[in-house]
Amino acid sequence: MTEKDEPIRVLVVDDQELFRRGLTMLLGVEPGIEVVGEAGDGVEGTTLAESAAPDVVLLDIRMPKRSGIEACLAIKESVPSAKIIMLTVSDEEADLYEAVKSGASGYLLKDSSIDEVAQAVRVVADGQSLISPSMAVKLIDEFKQMSRPERDNMPGLRLTERELEVLSWVARGLNNRDIAKSLYISENTVKNHVRNILEKLQLHSRMEAVMYAVREKLLELP
Known part of the structure; x- marks a missing residue:
């Protein structure tokens, strides 16, 4: 910024x-x-x-x-x-x-x-x-149809339950402020969780993280 x-x-x-x-x-x-x-x-x-x-x-x-x-x-x-x-x-x-x-x-x-x-x-x-929620849903549907990424040689990466929770809200198109309200935590805490998620998964964007999590079955979406 x-x-x-x-x-x-x-x-x-x-x-x-x-x-x-x-x-x-x-x-x-x-x-x-x-x-x-x-x-x-x-x-x-x-x-x-x-x-x-x-x-x-x-x-x-x-x-x-x-x-x-x-x-x-x-x-x-x-x-x-x-x-x-x-x-x-x-x-x-x-x-x-x-x-x-x-x-x-x-x-x-x-x-x-x-x-x-x-x-x-x-x-x-x-x-x-x-990303609008309607676009998020369409993207997630596409992610589900895809094969696993070429990351099989990477060491197992574990997200905490709270990080998975934050990621599931990101997948539904919510911004940091709305996620913070939903989870009753501060917006800064949400930012920290998102940063940690990207670092753990070695990815560059929030939507890439969602894509990875769905592919790897770290995240189940309806």
Whole structure:
């Protein structure tokens, strides 16, 4: 997360010029947010991310030259600290799972309000994942259909009962604040649990942790 007195630096990457320009202008007047660039395709977006080093990238899934998924992978490799929000027309997108694997921190429907977009930027900049419960359910269904990951040579990793409990709430799309309320613990404690989970599983995002836990039968979901 950026320092409190510094704005969250955002890069907007979308091939639809009117949408991209509109989003750039609207985010530009949001307090605590600074748009540091915009790009019209995945190649330009990746190059711009390398030079601008944004905190958050809003990235369209469907773009020419380089898809959003490919751009997501490239940006995470060149600017690991950047959080990526995939922009999608529908929550039925088959690419959502691929985006999780590519390191995306969240998904945003293109018909979201500017308040929702701004809140999404703040949430992922704070290190949280952004995913609606309906998308979470679809992703979990996909995770269940998948084979075990290639981690059989890793030593057995054990999560505590409390960590599994936190992970089950993450899987349902809840943010840290809501998880804290549900478990009657502090938001900071939830953050610590999530950090410990990622460290134990050697993963980079909350949704990756859920995917791993379901595959490894550490977590049973309805």
